[in-house]
Amino acid sequence: MSDWSGREGAQAFAAVEAATDWLLGYPFVFRALSRRMGDDDVLVDYGCGPGRVADAAARRLGARVLGVDTSPEMLALARASGAAVAEYHLVEDGRVTDLADGSADAVMCNHVIASLPTREAVLGVFTEIRRLLRPGAPFVLLTTDPACVGMDYASLRIGAPGEEYAPGDPLTVRLRRTDGTWQDVHNHAWPVEVLPALLERAGFVDVDQHRPTVDEALSVAAPDLVRSRAWTAERAKPPLMITTALAAMPMP
Numbered sequence: 001m002s003d004w005s006g007r008e009g010a011q012a013f014a015a016v017e018a019a020t021d022w023l024l025g026y027p028f029v030f031r032a033l034s035r036r037m038g039d040d041d042v043l044v045d046y047g048c049g050p051g052r053v054a055d056a057a058a059r060r061l062g063a064r065v066l067g068v069d070t071s072p073e074m075l076a077l078a079r080a081s082g083a084a085v086a087e088y089h090l091v092e093d094g095r096v097t098d099l100a101d102g103s104a105d106a107v108m109c110n111h112v113i114a115s116l117p118t119r120e121a122v123l124g125v126f127t128e129i130r131r132l133l134r135p136g137a138p139f140v141l142l143t144t145d146p147a148c149v150g151m152d153y154a155s156l157r158i159g160a161p162g163e164e165y166a167p168g169d170p171l172t173v174r175l176r177r178t179d180g181t182w183q184d185v186h187n188h189a190w191p192v193e194v195l196p197a198l199l200e201r202a203g204f205v206d207v208d209q210h211r212p213t214v215d216e217a218l219s220v221a222a223p224d225l226v227r228s229r230a231w232t233a234e235r236a237k238p239p240l241m242i243t244t245a246l247a248a249m250p251m252p
Helices: 006-014 019-024 026-034 052-061 072-080 119-132 192-201 223-227 232-236
Strands: 042-046 064-069 087-092 106-110 138-144 156-158 170-176 182-188 204-210 240-247
Touching (some): 019 026, 019 223, 026 106, 026 138, 042 119, 052 106, 064 072, 192 240
Parallel strands (some): 042 106, 106 138
Antiparallel strands (some): 138 240, 204 240
């Protein structure tokens, strides 16, 4: 069971295949960001891990991407990867080092809140992201739906079949590695329906949620990936949710 901590955890995370995410997750995150970003805008990847998604965002969006993470080991892997990311920052005591209030034109956050055990912890991350964003700027959040249990997705299995998970409940997710083996990860369940209220408490408005489908992915994801599998489970019950919101304008 991994929690991605330390050097060993960072290397294990870097070996995750993430095929389902590259079909139904990250391309839709990039699409949502592209609708509200211009060239050379500053995009923060909150919880960037080893930098693979931040690199893809920099190349596809033409943005100046800043990767931030709580793990020095993850940031070390990201720096060594040759990614097209402008700079990296450590998150210490819930705050991103050296980034001023309102310094970001957009923030994305992919699968980070699954590591958080309480509403207060999730709210703390959302509040820090709100601090980083200029008023009116977009936030795009990618999460796994803990209601999608009992399905064998291409690169993940969520929870235990037949179980129901309340907010913050321990949840085991099995992730496929690039070598074809599987790795169990200790996560926490955050039902997608609880996220809008937490975002609004943190200072976001215009919250919207979208569950990408395989049919949509045909024109969004990489063609080679789309053709690589039948995506049977992904078609039957898409497991990922894209939640978008805007940083609220300051009160007059």
